[in-house]
Amino acid sequence: MxxxxxxxxxxxxxxxxxxxxxxxxxxxxxxxxxxxxxxxxxxxxxxxxxxxxxxxxxxxxxxxxxxxxxxxxxxxxxxxxxxxxxxLSEPTQHQYKEITTDFAQMWDMPNCVGAIDGKHVAIKCPARSGSMFFNYKKFYSIVLLAACDAKYTFTAISVVAYGSQSDGGIFHATKFGEDLLESRLPLPTDVPLPSTSQPFPHYFVGDCAFPLKNNLMKPYPGSNTTREQRIFNYRLSRARRVIENAFGILTARWRVLKTTMDFYPENAEKIVLACLVLHNFIMMHDTQRWYCPQNFTNGEWRNELASCGGPLRNVQTFRRRGPTSAYELREHLKNYFNNDGAVPFQDHVE
Known part of the structure; x- marks a missing residue:
């Protein structure tokens, strides 16, 4: 009791x-x-x-x-x-519109339909697998690639067998990644950013591991960036951290993901998928917020994981050149964040 x-x-x-x-x-x-x-x-x-x-x-x-x-x-x-x-079904266009509203209201990121990232899940070396599952962190793994909404609920997932692949390589190999790159996802039609008149596409946010596309924004790379670019990176990072928190909450609650699973990759995948859908199920029903208390959304899940080795490990990042139109869209979004879409708390960015 x-x-x-x-x-x-x-x-x-x-x-x-x-x-x-x-x-x-x-x-x-x-x-x-x-x-x-x-x-x-x-x-x-x-x-x-x-x-x-x-x-x-x-x-x-x-x-x-x-x-x-x-x-x-x-x-x-x-x-x-x-x-x-x-x-954990694929969002409809109407659901993507609701996600967009949440990102705009909660994270000041208009037209954003999700944040994407990938993590390594450790497994024991499968027999006769060679280096297929051996990643750059020097352990054997499968890779979890996921997107989430503004409220730390996963909206799309793929578990890829070969831990030796990068985020970008996995992204191209998954159905979700292929549909996104080929513009086959049911994203809402282009609409202007607030206080502007030029239509702008809906997009996901990711780190430098992912390709820059019209519907996938990533930060300006390197340390030699202008103040306007740093403000853009800060605003994008603020929205992208929801996927980091989602992964953190997931591993704080389902700690099997922090162990080295003694299962074949296809069986380890079943375990990972069960954890993900349980996460979504509880997040949607737990009105008392036992599963995800308020302090967890501020990163306090790290304290929960301190005794068992920290969060899941990031995949290796690779920079990939996107089309010219994507660079132009990123510039447009950067200018918006520094003008019509500026918010007071970004002034501290140096």
């Missing part, structure tokens, strides 16, 4: 857990199985929330290690299959 212990075990308050249990139980219930649905969920949530070794879970539940492994994988797949159509 201890609410704190219940939350520590499930990462949910009791009302949210009841909603989750009703949604997922039919998918994880096994006919003629002695291990009932709620125990299967309990085992899986313990593993995801704390990264407890499978052997210890097997001891505590008095079942075999292989059985625990099978329960975790089957339940993670059921969680993804059941929740993702509701809580």
């Amino acid at each position: 201890d609410e704190d212990q219940f939350f520590a075990h499930t990462r949910m308050t009791r009302p949210v857990y009841e909603v989750f249990l009703n949604l997922i139980s039919p998918s994880v219930r096994k006919p003629r199985e002695q291990i009932h649905a709620e125990e299967r969920l309990s085992i899986t949530l313990q593993y995801l929330a704390h990264g407890i070794p499978l052997k210890k879970l097997a001891w505590s539940h008095k079942i075999g290690r292989t059985t625990v492994r099978q329960i975790v994988l089957e339940t993670c797949e059921a969680i993804w299959q059941t929740l993702s159509p509701i809580y």
Whole structure:
């Protein structure tokens, strides 16, 4: 009956857990199985929330290690299959418009439809894989590429097997990245920035790992930048940090992502996807804000991770040249931030 212990075990308050249990139980219930649905969920949530070794879970539940492994994988797949159509489906044009409104109101970034970044998730070296999963940080990994909205909810994700790839390379290899680069996403039509008359495209924000495109803005590179460029970089970074916070909240709550998973890449992917969709599910139902308290949005999740090695590790960055039109659009946005779209708090930028 201890609410704190219940939350520590499930990462949910009791009302949210009841909603989750009703949604997922039919998918994880096994006919003629002695291990009932709620125990299967309990085992899986313990593993995801704390990264407890499978052997210890097997001891505590008095079942075999292989059985625990099978329960975790089957339940993670059921969680993804059941929740993702509701809580992690591709946004519609109307939903992108709502995201744009949130970014403008919360982060002073008009026409922005999301922030993008990529992180490494550590795995044990798969047999006969060579260097395919060996990344520049000198460990084996798969790569999680994701976009989120202004409220730290993920809107698009891709888990790419080869940790040796960069953000940019992964971006081109994923369906989301390809659709974005080919302008196939249902983004809203171009509209003028506030207080202007020239139509401007809707765009995502990313770091220098990503290509500069008409619908993907990134900072001016290098240290030899003008004050106007530094103000642009500051404003873009302020909006882009929502994806850093989203990843931070995700790993603070689902600490299995901080372990080195002893699974094949395709099975590790199931675990990562389950964590992501659980994050969205809880963020949308947790009205009491146990999962993401106010101080977490200010970066306090770092204190939660201090005892387990910090946040997920960034992927390597590569600079890629974009089309001339993208450079012109970035200049236009830079000028807007320094004139009609200026805000008082940017004056401290030197």
